[in-house]
Amino acid sequence: MQTNRLTVIGIISPFERSAWLPAVGGRHYELLVLTTNRYVCQFETLTSPLPDLQQLSRLYPGLVLLLEYETGRAMGLAVIKAGVLDDHCVVY
Numbered sequence: 001m002q003t004n005r006l007t008v009i010g011i012i013s014p015f016e017r018s019a020w021l022p023a024v025g026g027r028h029y030e031l032l033v034l035t036t037n038r039y040v041c042q043f044e045t046l047t048s049p050l051p052d053l054q055q056l057s058r059l060y061p062g063l064v065l066l067l068e069y070e071t072g073r074a075m076g077l078a079v080i081k082a083g084v085l086d087d088h089c090v091v092y
Contacts, residue, residue: 001044002071005032006053008039010063015039020056023086024049048080050085 003028008015016039021029026043033040050067057065061082069076076089 001046002048002069003042004049004066005042006040006069007066007068008038008063009018009066010038010060012037014062015060015063018059023056027030050080050087054083054085056078057081066089 013036016034021043024046025047027045029041029043031041048069048071051091053065053067057063057080063081065078065080067076067078069078071091072087074091076087078085078087080086
């Protein structure tokens with residue numbers, strides 16, 4: 001099980017209305033912040049949502065997706081923009 005916190009920065013209204021959560025296999029969703037240019041939520045997945053979020057970000061190239069994640073004994077931060085992924089993970 002992986003715990004994820006997703007922050008989306010940019011004009012988020014098209015992204016928010018999309019069916020992105022089922023596309024990444026998310027469940028136990030909780031919306032934390034919603035403004036015109038920032039969207040923050042928390043959700044869980046069985047596997048890493050990074051490949052799916054990377055593909056999704058190609059559809060919304062003007063957005064920046066920040067994913068904080070924790071699974072087992074690893075924590076990470078990924079930044080995704082226009083399909084380009086920069087992932088940093090620490091195993092403890």
